Amino acid sequence: MLFPCTRGRKSSREKILDAAAELVAEIGAGRLTLDAVAEKAGLSKGGLLYNFPTKEALLQGMIQRMIDQVTSEKDALRATVEPGPNLEARVVTKTLLNICCGGKMQEFATGMMAATAENPGLLDPVRQVIGNTLKQLKANSDDLDAALVGWLATEGLSNLEMHNLSPFTDEDRDRIVKAIDRVVVKGIAE
Amino acid sequence: MLFPCTRGRKSSREKILDAAAELVAEIGAGRLTLDAVAEKAGLSKGGLLYNFPTKEALLQGMIQRMIDQVTSEKDALRATVEPGPNLEARVVTKTLLNICCGGKMQEFATGMMAATAENPGLLDPVRQVIGNTLKQLKANSDDLDAALVGWLATEGLSNLEMHNLSPFTDEDRDRIVKAIDRVVVKGIAE
DNA sequence: GCAACTAAACCGTCCAGCCGGTATATAAAT
């Protein structure tokens, strides 16, 4: 809840979070240690613990930053998506896919892995975001079924990519993205 | 690589794997300890290490059992699914959804979390299964786009349920399953 | 008599969190 560094610097917390995300990607969520994070972030363990008093706080910070990034990404995209049917669903799918491509998804995944490795309860904020997304889709969709299927397919794709499990070539992926878009825009025939 | 228990008993290994899966779900993948598994499985640490000489062997065992369960489930389902378009895709989606409902998915998820927490390389067998699924779909689909979207949507749904992130009510889920089925059977309009 | 354990001590390593410092800056008191 505190933002200790309000003066000139803007970085210690960010550097720490970056370092932690990279480390998880490199060595696995279960092997994340405070010493390693501190070294990678370029400060001491004491400095790290000054910014994040416990390891759990660090993991919360990782999760929260990702959520913030995703929501701001979504807001930014909302302005650029051309109007048409199932707009909200298209914003959601585009956001997810953008994050995947931007390499941010790896970071997101590793954070989630780290969190669940340590304490599954840390995913509560993520649960809330997902619940809100569903609420948004229910309120704003022209064809809810199509919106949900599109959303879930995108989730499935990004989950696979998150864990480096995706078997798809670039062409495959391209086809899939277009197919999802078609489903969302044209709806599901009754 | 060894299966020490080939005679009468069929349980110690299973009990251990069950215990490990439950434990991960309860306390998080990163906190899985051999002592805890042994206690929960109702045997001594020595007995545990007799069945799985290292922790890594235990994790491999968890992953492998899940894969075996999924593939046998799929084979069993293949016989029961009524013929029609995109049959392979329907088998795949039904399999995933069946596992979710059966509560087995939680187990699958926790195993995967535990594995990746310890060593991402342990997911290699899973990668192979997914690659094979894609190959099957490519070879046997009447409308590949629809098959892939259906598969991915199912993956997305099961992933959410795996991590207890699903915001869906039972009615929601029912609608979604039907919608996915419609996409797979009727194809995606060009 | 061997496979499948039990029970418990033990070892080496790892690591989170603690704690006593340090440096700098800003503010208050004298």
Add this chain to the structure above:
DNA sequence: ATTTATATACCGGCTGGACGGTTTAGTTGC
């Protein structure tokens, strides 16, 4: 103006406990 006080931001050694794995000596049941 100089001292004193307070707060921020950070350093880095230390420790106590947990954990993976080993060993040993004994036990049960087929």
